[in-house]
Each structure stands twice: as C-alpha cells, then as structure tokens.
Amino acid sequence: MTLYTQAESNIRKTWFLIALFLVFIIALGWFFSQYFDNQGFLIAAIVYSLVVNIGSFWYSDKVVLALTRAKPLKKRDNPEIYRLVENLCITAGLPTPKIYITPEAQPNAFATGRDKDHAVIALTQGLLQKLDKQELEGVISHELSHIGNKDMLLMTVVVVLVGFVSVLSSWFTRSMLWGGGRRRGNNEGQVGSILALVGVIFLILSPIVAFLIQMAVSRKREFLADATGVLLTRYPEGLASALEKISADKTPLKTVSSNTAHLYIANPFRGKSISGLFLTHPPVGERIKALRSMDV
Numbered sequence: 196m197t198l199y200t201q202a203e204s205n206i207r208k209t210w211f212l213i214a215l216f217l218v219f220i221i222a223l224g225w226f227f228s229q230y231f232d233n234q235g236f237l238i239a240a241i242v243y244s245l246v247v248n249i250g251s252f253w254y255s256d257k258v259v260l261a262l263t264r265a266k267p268l269k270k271r272d273n274p275e276i277y278r279l280v281e282n283l284c285i286t287a288g289l290p291t292p293k294i295y296i297t298p299e300a301q302p303n304a305f306a307t308g309r310d311k312d313h314a315v316i317a318l319t320q321g322l323l324q325k326l327d328k329q330e331l332e333g334v335i336s337h338e339l340s341h342i343g344n345k346d347m348l349l350m351t352v353v354v355v356l357v358g359f360v361s362v363l364s365s366w367f368t369r370s371m372l373w374g375g376g377r378r379r380g381n382n383e384g385q386v387g388s389i390l391a392l393v394g395v396i397f398l399i400l401s402p403i404v405a406f407l408i409q410m411a412v413s414r415k416r417e418f419l420a421d422a423t424g425v426l427l428t429r430y431p432e433g434l435a436s437a438l439e440k441i442s443a444d445k446t447p448l449k450t451v452s453s454n455t456a457h458l459y460i461a462n463p464f465r466g467k468s469i470s471g472l473f474l475t476h477p478p479v480g481e482r483i484k485a486l487r488s489m490d491v
Contacts, residue, residue: 208349213252220244251352256307256315259458263305263450265295265317276323280316280335286427287339292316301446301465302326302437305458306338306347314342321446326437333434334441336424337460344423346416350458417460417477418485425489435486442479 224240227233270277276294284291292306292314302322308314316338326334341347425431441461448463456463462476 212349212352216247217244220247252309252348255352256309256313259305259307259455260295260315260317262452262455263297263317265297265315268294268296268318273323276318276331279328279332280339283332283336283339283427287336287343289339289343290314292339292342294318296320296323297450299446299448299450301448301463302441302444303448303459303461303463304334304338305350305460306341307350307458308342309348310345311342314347316342319448321444322441325440325444329428329430329433330437330440332428333424333430333437334460336427337420337434338424339427340420340423341416344416344420346420353457417482421482421486422489425486425491429491431486431489431491435483438479438483438486 220240221237221244224237224243227236227240268276280294281291289311292308292311293316295315295317297317297319299319300321301319302325304316304318304322306314306316316335318334322331322334341350421434424434428434438461445465447465448459451459451463457476459476461479
C-alpha cells in the first residue's frame with residue numbers, strides 16, 4: 196500500500212465509521228423506545244448521533260488533549276524542539292502543527308487533529324528527557340507521517356466513538372439493574388422479556404463491537420508511518436533506537452486508557468501481559484527489524 200492509497204483508505208474508513216456509528220445509535224434508540232415503551236428515545240438517538248458525529252469530527256482532538264492532560268508548548272520554552280519540528284515540516288511539505296506536552300514520565304508521543312491545517316503533535320515530558328536529538332527526530336517524523344497520511348483523523352474519531360459506545364453500554368446496564376422497561380399484559384410481558392434478553396446480548400457484545408471498531412485502525416499504518424518518517428530523516432537508526440528506548444521503559448502512563456492507547460507511537464501499557472492480546476500496534480521488534488533493513 197502506498198502513501199496515497201493509505202490516505203484515501205483512511206478517509207473512506209473515517210466516513211464509514213461515522214456512518215456506522217449513526218446507524219448503531221439510531222438502532223439503539225429504536226431498541227430503547229421499544230423496551231421502555233417511549234418513542235422519545237428514538238428521536239433522542241437521532242439527535243444524539245448527529246451531534247456526536249459532528250462533534251467527533253470538529254472537536255475530537257480537543258477531547259483527546261483533555262483526556263491526556265496535554266498543555267501547549269510555547270516556542271520560548273523549548274526553541275530547539277520547535278526548530279526540529281519546523282525543519283521536518285519543511286521537508287515533508289506540511290504546515291507546522293501545534294506542539295503539546297503531556298506531564299508523563301514515560302517516553303511516548305501521538306498526533307491528533309482533523310487535517311494537516313489543524314494538526315497537533317503531543318510529546319510526553321519523558322520523551323524530551325530520555326531521547327537524544329536523532330531519536331526525537333525519528334519520533335517526530337513518524338508523527339508527521341501520520342498527519343501526512345491522514346491517519347490522525349481516523350485514530351482520533353475512533354477515540355470518541357468507542358468511548359460513547361462504552362458510555363451507552365454502562366447506561367443501559369444501570370437501567371436494567373434499576374428495573375426499567377415496559378410492564379403490561381402477558382403478551383407484552385413476553386415481548387419485554389425478549390427485549391431484556393436482547394439487552395443482555397447487547398451488553399456482552401457492545402465492548403466487542405467497540406474493540407472491533409478500534410481495530411479498524413490497521414496496524415499497517417504504523418509500518419507505513421515508520422517508513423514515511425525515515426524518508427524525512429534519511430536515518431532509520433534514529434527511530435529504531437527511539438522505539439527500543441520507548442518499549443524498554445517500564446514507567447506507567449497514568450492518563451492512558453484502552454480507548455486512547457492506539458494513538459501513541461508505541462503501546463503505552465506497561466507490565467500488563469494480557470494487553471498483548473489486544474494491541475493495535477505491531478510488535479516493536481518487527482518494526483525495529485524493518486527499520487534496520489531499510490536501505491536509504
């Protein structure tokens with residue numbers, strides 16, 4: 196897959212996920228309207244899905260930055276990082292994104308924003324402290340590649356949509372425990388029992404659906420961003436060395452969740468062996484091997 200076909204694929208995936216979420220929420224609204232015998236739920240679901248879809252497109256980056264407690268970095272606070280980013284952007288033919296810093300000791304980074312003109316690169320404090328200049332160039336070039344490949348809109352929208360699926364699942368669980376639902380005659384009581392069974396199935400499947408939506412962000416995007424980033428620096432060892440340091444660092448990332456983990460350059464979970472079953476990133480060893488086999 197080339198850079199251009201990847202960018203086109205990401206645009207298609209983004210609109211597909213937004214449309215899928217729209218259909219999913221409206222279907223959920225219909226289910227609630229039947230279960231609680233109140234058509235207001237269907238109307239609310241239509242309005243809600245439209246608001247969330249519009250919001251996820253325009254404001255998902257702000258949601259992510261708030262979740263990670265990222266703060267804008269002023270040029271006077273770290274002019275060296277700004278010069279590094281600006282030089283790489285000139286090489287990549289991209290506008291200089293806003294730079295944010297997250298107050299985390301673990302070295303890691305991510306990109307967010309809806310397009311190249313509204314892009315953000317977020318670097319952890321640990322990344323600035325633990326990596327040298329060439330390694331930082333490798334990481335930043337990787338994140339700029341996500342911007343150029345139009346990965347970050349897809350990745351950021353997934354955070355918001357998957358998060359709302361989780362919230363709806365939790366809300367319905369509480370409504371079931373509180374004993375909501377229609378209570379009428381025998382026939383309608385049987386319908387209510389069927390709907391309750393469907394609700395239980397929904398509770399079981401919704402986290403799986405959320406996970407599958409999240410996995411729609413292909414692991415191949417990381418390999419492509421690695422390769423594209425190396426085209427900017429012409430030094431694959433910089434990113435390879437950075438990935439080694441990032442993966443070897445056992446410092447936990449306090450603000451990460453399963454909804455935001457796929458944004459980062461490397462798996463942010465530390466010391467959780469089960470998380471390896473659900474990674475949205477390819478193994479770091481494979482990425483390093485691919486980088487060190489490149490001939491630039």
